[in-house]
Amino acid sequence: MIIDGVKISETKMERLKNEIEKIKNTGINPKMKIILIGNDYGSIVYSKAKMRRGSKLGIDVDLDRYDSISREDLIKLLKRYSKSDDIHGIMIETPVPGINYYDVVNEIPFYKDVDGMTSYNLGNLYLKNEFIAPATARAVVDILDYINIKSGNVAIINRSPVVGRPLSMMLLNRDFTVTVCHSKTVNIKEITRSSDIVVVAVGKPNFLDRSYVSDKNIIIDVGINYLNGKTCGDADYENIKDYVNAITPVPGGVGPVTATDIFENFINGLKYQIKG
Amino acid sequence: MIIDGVKISETKMERLKNEIEKIKNTGINPKMKIILIGNDYGSIVYSKAKMRRGSKLGIDVDLDRYDSISREDLIKLLKRYSKSDDIHGIMIETPVPGINYYDVVNEIPFYKDVDGMTSYNLGNLYLKNEFIAPATARAVVDILDYINIKSGNVAIINRSPVVGRPLSMMLLNRDFTVTVCHSKTVNIKEITRSSDIVVVAVGKPNFLDRSYVSDKNIIIDVGINYLNGKTCGDADYENIKDYVNAITPVPGGVGPVTATDIFENFINGLKYQIKG
Incomplete structure (x- = not known):
């Protein structure tokens, strides 16, 4: 299955647009x-x-x-x-x-921190408070939610404060078991192949090839790279898309959902400011 | 190997005592x-x-x-x-x-938050800023540091904001690969047995028995339970201590290091207040 990020984002855009309209109606x-x-x-x-x-x-x-x-x-x-x-x-x-x-x-x-990168908002993710959360991490959980995956083992290849770390907290807020991998992980292919879900964000085209994946994997590709004049992710998309259980394409996967989720943060912060 | 938490704590107490003495000398x-x-x-x-x-x-x-x-x-x-x-x-x-x-x-x-439980201090752990960190998590990394373990796969059985979550961030700040497990994890025994290090904090005496461990495991037992009038941890200590690679006893393991690390937080905050 190819996961359609554009569709997920459009549904959310519709909802956010209505919320903004209501707020604008108050002046x-x-x-x-x-x-x-x-x-x-x-x-x-x-x-x-x-x-x-x-x-x-x-x-x-x-x-x-x-x-x-x-x-x-x-x-x-x-x-x-x-x-x-x-x-x-x-x-x-x-x-x-x-x-x-x-x-x-x-x-x-914190209530104007659209990127969710203040220490306070990052810390709140430990406490299941996702009022404002880094948009990429929010996009990954939105996608899993959309395809109705509520638990399982997730391997995240990224340990940054922007993606891997907040995402690991948000997945633990649900019922996922989370392994955070990185460049120093020795047995990374064993971990990815045995996981239900693999989230990759390494910034290298074709990094996640057949050797990393199994046919049960759902692949969430966070990478955005440019190769030979084309936008691509971190997965060797053409060679694994028909093999894995599901995959997000690049472009048209995580990207549009992330772009929308920035405005979910904005609107949550805006509502907080209105309430005072 | 039985890891001597009392010794680790005493070494640190000596250092902290000297720091306090210097501060008191300034009035x-x-x-x-x-x-x-x-x-x-x-x-x-x-x-x-x-x-x-x-x-x-x-x-x-x-x-x-x-x-x-x-x-x-x-x-x-x-x-x-x-x-x-x-x-x-x-x-x-x-x-x-x-x-x-x-x-x-x-x-x-944040600078008076001895427990490291404010959102700001928790969020700073994402950013490798461990100025103030939950004492139990600090104790676990102190113990690994003391036995000179610098990387490897760690399974943490606990997803709370007090232990599992901050510890996962602090282990990622080093070069560990971290899996956070919990009651909804399906294949927990596979994960613990294949890890280098297992950190257990479930609050159940004898929970971590032979079926969870392999002979390569280093077991860090965070549990403090009372059973038949005695203090014990979460590991089935008597039956696994000679089988696993290393283990912290309860009492005398994580406990005294945690008790000392609270004062490391206090002293870090105190120094910050003195500098103004």
Whole structure:
């Protein structure tokens, strides 16, 4: 089975759009700020995609671009947006040249932390509080939920604070058993083949080939790579898609669900701000 | 091999005692508050043990006992202690009758959060920041460090925010591959037997018997149970101790290291408060 991420995202977009409409009817103008520093190609593409998706939902997504900025000035900017009643969500595109992202992200109040990367929001995931959660991790659980998979063994190949770690907490919040693997894992192929679900996010085209998978595997491919002018994931898609139990394609899998889930965070934070 | 937790704890106590002595020489009187509500037997025993251990280190550990308290009054108390310059660490003994612990613990500022249970400190563990970390999780990594185990597969049987979740993050901060198991895990014995290290915290005497273990396993027993008038862990200690590669006894294993590691948190927070 090929899992259709576009369809999952469209269903969710519909729901979020209705929520935004209701909020706008009360006279509030939902607004999100993206801060983009430098000229990273990926960041520029993603920012523009977020602006388009925001506009579909009726959210004003405003981009602040800086060639460079000092740590002090970035913090000042974050403090200003944090205090502003007109701005309901803030995200800092990574990489942030010359600045430690994790060192500044905690300046954003948890209810405006659209990326779910403040320590407070990350910590809440331990406590089954998924009010705001990193969008990629949310997308993976959305996909599993959509295909009605409620438990089983999951191997995650990624130990970052953006994907592997929050996802492991969110899967434990459900009834999954979770193994987090990484570059230092010795018997990784044994672990993936014996798991029910494999989530891969290593940033290497064709990494997850036949040697890693079994026919019972559901493959969730988080990778976004560019190879020979085409977008592809981390799975050797053409060679495993008919062998495994199910797989998300790239493009059209995790990507659109993630892009939508950013706005689920935004809306949750917005509702919190409205309630006061 | 039987792992001697008392010895590990004594080495650390010596180091912490020296640190406290240096701090006291600058005229500061290190003070910690324990808030104990109700009459839970375990909480009373643990509180007294902390007072004794604190006094060995030269830390004034002060116990506030309440038969019962409202959520509002507990929050008021926490706010008062949080602001006080004379109190450097605060812990709330669990269970807290009638009050959701996680709902009130975030009133404690992160640098006075001796238990490492505020969302902020839990979230920092994703980012390899172990400034303050739940003491049991810290004890497990201390023990692995002491026996010079730096990587390998770890099966943790516990998914709580106190043990399994923070420990999984701290093991990923090192080079361990981590599987978090729980009551809904189907093939738990396969997972434990094929792991290098098994951490068990289920609260059931003799739970981890021969059927769960292999001769290559290092067993870290986090359980503290009372059976026939004796303290015991979660492992079927007598029947597996000569079979497995290594094991921590109960008492004398994880317990004393955990009791010491609470004060490592306290001292880290105290130093942060001194630096201002």
